[in-house]
Amino acid sequence: SAVISQKPSRDICQRGTSLTIQCQVDSQVTMMFWYRQQPGQSLTLIATANQGSEATYESGFVIDKFPISRPNLTFSTLTVSNMSPEDSSIYLCSADTSGANVLTFGAGSRLTVL
């Protein structure tokens, strides 16, 4: 099955800074999805990233805070801007690499904001 790689795997950041998370899929996919998983919580969809168009954000998430790029069919980035301690979470990217509506997840990027 296809592999989804994310980096960084973890980082400790200072309040007010921004961090960009990269996600690479080893096959071409139409849509990539970014999720947030706060400590001990479920997965919350942040946005859907399509190549060649602006990302679609879920309620409660805005482009200024979580800008997303999707320059080609195998790569996407999520930036967490102007971070606060409340942004401390695991951020996961995912994609349907099978073409059968089955989502595979990256290993996640664990961000800690001090």
Place this chain on the structure above:
Amino acid sequence: GENVEQHPSTLSVQEGDSAVIKCTYSDSASNYFPWYKQELGKRPQLIIDIRSNVGEKKDQRIAVTLNKTAKHFSLHITETQPEDSAVYFCAASTGGATNKLIFGTGTLLAVQP
């Protein structure tokens, strides 16, 4: 939009017993219902899924049932083993162009040896 509720939030069973986790969804257009297992510090992994055109699906010790009329689906694990201990998430999707998954709140399953 879709809302998925999951119960119980924690479940403790003895090794060899069965475990059942239940989910309800709100969007009648949802047609794909996967279950993911997430071990501590790991990524979620798909363990079984069901689509709206079937009522039950089995894969060895795990099974999923779907009641579209009542808009609920359940995960059944038989003959539980300590390695089944993890957090389990149900999810729902309407598929199609958006294909986005909305997850339930999760169930922490502890299998006591």
